[in-house]
Amino acid sequence: MRLSAYLLNLLLFCFAAEVPAQQTPPNVDSLIARMSLEEKIGQMTQIDLGVIARGSICNLEQPQALDSLKLAAAITKYHIGSVLNVGCGSGAMSMERWRDILSQIHAANKRLSRLNIPIIYGIDAIHGANYTLGSTLFPQQIGLAATWDTALVRRVFAASAYETRAGGTPWNFSPVLDVARQPLWSRFFETFGADVLLCSRMATAAVLGLQGNNPAAPHSVAACMKHFLGYGIPLSGKDRTPAWIPDRELRAYFAPPFQAAINQGAMTLMVNSGAINGIPVHANQDILTGLLRKELGFEGVAVSDWEDIHKLVQVHQVAPNLKEAVYMSISAGLDMSMTPNDFAFCTLLAELVREGRISEQRIDSSVRRILLLKTKLGLFETPMYEAASYQDFASAKHKQLNYEAAAASLTLLKNEASVLPLKPRERIFVCGPAAHSMHLLNGAWSRTWQGTDTSFSHLPGQTIAACLSQVQGTNFVADDSKCTDLKQLMRLAKGSDKIVICLAEQPGTEIPGNIDDLNLPKPQQELVQALTGLGKPIILVCCFGRPRIIHEQAATSDAVLYAYLPGDEGGRAIADALCGRINPSGRLPFTYPRTANEFVHYDHTASEEIHTDFSNTAYRPEFDFGAGLSYTRFRYDTLLVSDTSIGIQDSVVLSVHVSNTGSRSGQETVQLYYRDQVASITPAVKKLAAFRKIQLEPGAQGTVQFVLRPSDFAFVGKNLKYTIEPGVVTLQVDRFHQNINIR
Ligand code: BGC
DSSP states (O other), X not given: OHHHHHHHHHHHHHHHSOOOOOOOOOOHHHHHHHOOHHHHHHHTEEEEGGGGBSEETTEEOSSOOBOHHHHHHHHHTTOOOEEESSSTTOOOBOHHHHHHHHHHHHHHHHHHOSSOOOOEEEEOOSSSSTTBTTOOOOOOHHHHHHTTOHHHHHHHHHHHHHHHHHTTOOEEOOOBOOOOOOTTOTTGGGSSOSOHHHHHHHHHHHHHHHHOSOTTSTTOOEEEEEEETTTTOOTTSSTTOOBOOOHHHIIIIIHHHHHHHHHTTOOEEEEOSSEETTEEGGGOHIIIIIIIIIISOOOSEEEOOTTHHHHHHXXXXXXXXXXXXXXXXXXXXXXXXXXXSOSHHHHHHHHHHHTTSSOHHHHHHHHHHHHHHHHHTTTTTOSSOOGGGOTTTTOHXXXXXXXXXXXXXXXXXXXXXXXXXXXXXOOEEEEXXXXXXXXXXXXXXXXXXXXXXXXXXXXXXXXXXXXXXHHHOGGGEEESTTOOSHHHHHHHHHTXXXXXXXXXOOOOOTGGGOOSOOBOOHHHHHHHHHHHTTTSOEEEEEEOSSOOBOHHHHHTOSEEEEOOSOOTTHHHHHHHHHTTSSOOOOOOSSOBOSSTTOOXXXXXXXXXXXXXXXXXXXXXXXXXXXXXXXXXXXXXXXXXXXXXXXXXXXXXXXXXXXXXXXXSOEEEEEEEEEEESSOSSOOXXXXXXXXXXXXXXXXXXXXXXXXXXXXXGOEEOTTSSEEOOOEEEEEEETTEEEEEEEO
């Protein structure tokens, strides 16, 4: 036994040095015709790296290494089609180590598998190649959405694809296209926010960035839009707890970003781990086949989320045993099972086919999609490109892009008496949990799954406090790094002109990221309160993954700069924004609640505005969707429409004049909203119809034009189809309104 393991290792490692081209892409159908049932089912199986690594699952040997016997069994006995992740949530590895591990897998597959079908590796590269040491860690998606700049977001996703494929991985479990309608949810920061249109535009940008024009190119990866569908609104706010979403809302609020990504050619999709209306999505044929395939037209690969077939038995309790769970999810429409820790899926699915409960044709349709994915990614020819193709990994170019994205996301929500920007010789006291931390700027999915391991926080020169000292001058910046108690901190703060408090959230995602209360954690409330007592101007910098309630703190502070989770360049961007080297231009991609129980979104209905005194004043968020200030001023002059009455096939051109009346160059996001005055389904009081971010120099004036069609005001009707009804629609930009009549 020992000897054979040794020989096998030797063989594997001999082949691991380089990964030669395997073969020209086959005709997928003729390949399927040559495959045994077990080989087909193997293609539908995805295992975690831990299953083929040395040690036991979740107790792997470190540094991680492949176990050649386990790998050989996975290939020869189970014919696995895919491997994912980092091995039971363990930390990141160097690019070289990744390449080494992946080449060993490819080499073993080439040598041991009968048909030599490449194994596809998938990973969560959520804000950059976060599981590769030294990679560029970009702002989390919520910050990217706040840029309202789709071209910039596309470039960020392209760089993320580049650094992911540099480590050998051609499949990225990103972007998250869940619309975050529940601010308590632990994965709020992973989304593009709460608005359907903004999420959809960002979805398109993300897919374009990840897949490029040719997903087989060395710098592209396959996108995996997730988590289909309705994951972003768990009723309790806790991850993977039930959502209750009527079919109409499912289509109106949650499907559009997926539709946008599908239209852009997104190659794969991951299924929502939760249940909607009592039915786990992994067992829901209406959603996974009816809605996804027939209505939205998705032709790519649908992979399960982590262990979700097992969860149909253990968590959701809709299947009496694993075999029935496999039956349910394959019948519902799943293509690949992220099994990920055992091979029971393979055995049980084969039994189901032999018993005639699942047809081999059904298996073939999934295998065809998986093989097409591998073909389109060029994996048959090149399972992994040369390391030399990746000179820009973590390059200065990517660092600069990272800085640009972080800078563009920063959202100035309050700036009383122009307390910001800081003046050159002002003495600043900077404190708070995010002031000295990199992992609080990055959040989860940063070197480790939860992002809490501070040993990965190696960039002391890039914290907010360090960067502020560099910009403002070390003589003028004091910080709380040496303070052991609040009294000492207050003494130091007394000597300053202004106080910057960097608030934060503990990193966390999925179930470990659940919290019970949106309120700012008590110690941070006390810190703000104590420092406010000094009577000096207070500037809050909020590094939050979700809108923690800051009603009292914002009221007693002079400025609020919302930074989201801005990534490795966040400290530099924040310091530059505080000191006025950059002019903030981010806009909120969600409605910021005033209290922990207030979840009314900007696109609410009129009934949600009725206050206890029956006035229409109940909608009073802390900060509105789309809010964001600048160090300059923008003035809107007119909103002109080309026509006030249009037919269903017509279009209307809207022209908006906006000028920079301040003294600094700045970027303004022109936001066009609409309100359907009467509709058969209660309309929202306001909905985003279009937006454009423009740059204006002081004194300059710009004209932005939007072309809209009645279909832009369509809504999902009672029949679950998009409907356009005649009537009056009010368009709004800034304080201007214009009515148009749809005939
Ligand atoms: C998460 C997914 C992720 C997958 C693989 C799951 O727990 O919900 O978003 O892609 O794990 O790591």
